[in-house]
Amino acid sequence: MNRTPGGHLRLAFFLGGVGLHRLTAYRLDFLLGSGAFLVRVGLQTLAVGVVFTHVPAIAGWSYPQVLFLLGCSLLPRGLDHLFTDQLWELSRKLIQRGEFYRYLIRPVNPLFSLLSERFFHPDGFGELAVGAVLVLWAGAELGLDPTALQWALVLPLIVCGALIHAAVKLFFASLSFWTVTSMPAMQTVTQVSEFAGYPLDLYHPSLRMLLTWVLPFAFTSYAPAVYLLHGSTGLIRWLPVVTGLSLLAALSLWRRGLSRYEMTGS
Amino acid sequence: MIVAEGLTKDFRIAERRPGLLGSLSTLLTREYRTVRAVDGISFRLRAGSKTAYIGANGAGKSTTIKMLTGIMTPSSGRCLVNGVEPYRQRRENARSIGVVFGQRSQLWWDLSVPDSFQILRRIYGIPDAVYERNLALYRELLDIDALGTTPVRQLSLGQRMRAEIAASLLHDPKVVFWDEPTIGLDMVLKEAVRTLVNRANAELGTTVLLTSHDLSDISAICDDALVVDGGRVVHEGTLHDLLRRADRRSVVFDHRGGPGAQDTVLRIETGLPGATAGLTNEGRIRVDYPADAFTSRHVLGFLLEHFELADCYAPEPDLETVLRQTYRGGVPAARDGGAV
Numbered sequence: 001m002n003r004t005p006g007g008h009l010r011l012a013f014f015l016g017g018v019g020l021h022r023l024t025a026y027r028l029d030f031l032l033g034s035g036a037f038l039v040r041v042g043l044q045t046l047a048v049g050v051v052f053t054h055v056p057a058i059a060g061w062s063y064p065q066v067l068f069l070l071g072c073s074l075l076p077r078g079l080d081h082l083f084t085d086q087l088w089e090l091s092r093k094l095i096q097r098g099e100f101y102r103y104l105i106r107p108v109n110p111l112f113s114l115l116s117e118r119f120f121h122p123d124g125f126g127e128l129a130v131g132a133v134l135v136l137w138a139g140a141e142l143g144l145d146p147t148a149l150q151w152a153l154v155l156p157l158i159v160c161g162a163l164i165h166a167a168v169k170l171f172f173a174s175l176s177f178w179t180v181t182s183m184p185a186m187q188t189v190t191q192v193s194e195f196a197g198y199p200l201d202l203y204h205p206s207l208r209m210l211l212t213w214v215l216p217f218a219f220t221s222y223a224p225a226v227y228l229l230h231g232s233t234g235l236i237r238w239l240p241v242v243t244g245l246s247l248l249a250a251l252s253l254w255r256r257g258l259s260r261y262e263m264t265g266s
Numbered sequence: 267m268i269v270a271e272g273l274t275k276d277f278r279i280a281e282r283r284p285g286l287l288g289s290l291s292t293l294l295t296r297e298y299r300t301v302r303a304v305d306g307i308s309f310r311l312r313a314g315s316k317t318a319y320i321g322a323n324g325a326g327k328s329t330t331i332k333m334l335t336g337i338m339t340p341s342s343g344r345c346l347v348n349g350v351e352p353y354r355q356r357r358e359n360a361r362s363i364g365v366v367f368g369q370r371s372q373l374w375w376d377l378s379v380p381d382s383f384q385i386l387r388r389i390y391g392i393p394d395a396v397y398e399r400n401l402a403l404y405r406e407l408l409d410i411d412a413l414g415t416t417p418v419r420q421l422s423l424g425q426r427m428r429a430e431i432a433a434s435l436l437h438d439p440k441v442v443f444w445d446e447p448t449i450g451l452d453m454v455l456k457e458a459v460r461t462l463v464n465r466a467n468a469e470l471g472t473t474v475l476l477t478s479h480d481l482s483d484i485s486a487i488c489d490d491a492l493v494v495d496g497g498r499v500v501h502e503g504t505l506h507d508l509l510r511r512a513d514r515r516s517v518v519f520d521h522r523g524g525p526g527a528q529d530t531v532l533r534i535e536t537g538l539p540g541a542t543a544g545l546t547n548e549g550r551i552r553v554d555y556p557a558d559a560f561t562s563r564h565v566l567g568f569l570l571e572h573f574e575l576a577d578c579y580a581p582e583p584d585l586e587t588v589l590r591q592t593y594r595g596g597v598p599a600a601r602d603g604g605a606v
Binding site: 006010011014015018021022026098099101102104105106107108109110116259260261262263 | 452
């Protein structure tokens with residue numbers, strides 16, 4: 001029944017509904033989550049604004065361009081956030097407390113089973129909304145006039161970016177099959193990902209390399225933004241390959257983790 | 267239905283040295299020790315059987331169940347459940363089994379029980395008729411409606427266990443694995459849980475594998491017993507045969523006047539070679555004797571002849587006695603009193 005992709009999809013819709021239902025049940029949590037996020041992005045925007053009152057451009061980037069990039073980085077992050085937040089629980093406690101077993105005794109793909117437990121995490125909506133506002137405002141400010149191809153690629157760019165975020169998270173969360181918890185690694189990687197919200201040209205080449213080819217967050221923000229702003233396709237051509245390889249690495253580690261899983265306790 | 271062949275599971279455990287220096291040195295050079303939790307066990311349970319999986323703490327019961335349910339992969343050997351290797355075909359296997367780990371929850375932590383059941387209904391594709399029938403049964407026996415719309419995380423242990431039990435049977439599984447399913451349940455609910463599983467077994471032919479510290483669960487549900495000790499199977503057969511395996515019987519008596527306890531014990535042990543005697547907690551004398559050396563008539567005759575008996579009885583070998591004897595490699599239970 002649910003062995004088919006269609007079955008999983010129907011189940012996803014149902015569980016998505018449950019997730020939304022949960023949102024209304026924990027309204028305060030939702031408001032706090034979104035509110036805190038808005039404050040954070042507001043401060044970020046303000047800080048960037050303060051810098052630009054002193055200089056007209058940084059490494060060739062103007063104020064609206066930087067905000068455009070920031071917006072670009074938030075869209076895939078928000079999309080990813082809506083679906084994969086449960087990976088944090090995996091890295092934090094599911095292995096440690098021996099609770100992970102429950103995903104293995106249901107006739108559903110274990111990864112789907114895990115993620116579906118927290119579909120539509122409220123923070124994701126905030127990131128998507130703010131990202132959209134920033135991109136639209138900055139785009140209008142810059143008088144951006146995308147070509148038909150650029151318009152057509154907007155959605156794939158966001159989806160690939162979200163997949164890269166998801167893959168990196170899955171990779172580091174899967175380490176907990178070996179190390180029991182991998183929360184610190186997850187936190188570090190998330191902090192590194194924040195760097196990708198600003199122009200890569202600001203950074204030392206080694207950090208630029210890291211963000212492009214090791215933890216490929218550049219492909220979730222910088223590469224799409226540069227493409228949409230200037231039409232430069234140097235990096236963006238690698239996006240499909242990078243997305244594919246990231247997913248491959250994450251899923252193989254996840255699968256190896258599953259087969260060595262040891263449920264603790266009685 | 268359930269087959270295990272040379273099923274083995276090793277765990278690699280990192281040795282930690284005590285103290286700050288110790289933990290620093292573990293950071294650099296880590297030593298591992300291999301612990302064999304399950305040591306090449308083989309057994310075969312037929313479809314529709316109700317088997318108690320019995321063993322002392324650390325005997326490898328839970329580990330075996332985790333392999334049978336597909337949660338963990340064996341280090342070597344293999345097992346089959348409904349003709350499927352559980353850890354290789356997890357989803358295939360999951361469809362036809364129901365699982366309860368009394369110590370852990372498998373329900374959706376922040377959802378209510380009815381919401382969880384709705385999800386399970388879709389996950390397993392449970393037909394409406396089956397779902398309604400089972401729900402009616404849970405209403406009648408487990409008073410499941412009383413759990414209301416409280417999120418699972420706010421339920422008491424007993425309430426949660428009722429939901430766990432129901433969730434494990436909701437999709438009419440062919441096999442149920444219940445590891446300590448009656449934790450936190452009162453007598454009435456225990457009785458209901460037993461009725462529930464016995465009914466599933468009688469009406470649907472559900473195969474049951476159960477572990478429980480509550481021996482009355484075992485007597486009320488199971489016909490068969492699988493006893494493991496030190497990671498190996500020491501008994502595979504009916505519960506009845508397990509009880510008959512008791513190779514030592516006992517007689518308990520009170521006597522008036524006559525010699526003191528020490529002397530009595532000495533006289534019995536010399537008069538009935540092979541028997542052991544000791545003082546019970548109630549201040550009676552308990553005689554344990556090998557079933558193949560004496561009959562109870564023989565022992566009673568001896569006692570009547572030498573002592574002035576005030577009261578005397580020969581208890582049935584019970585599960586607890588037999589298990590205690592099995593776990594300890596046949597040490598007679600009377601020695602426990604420590605009065606010898």
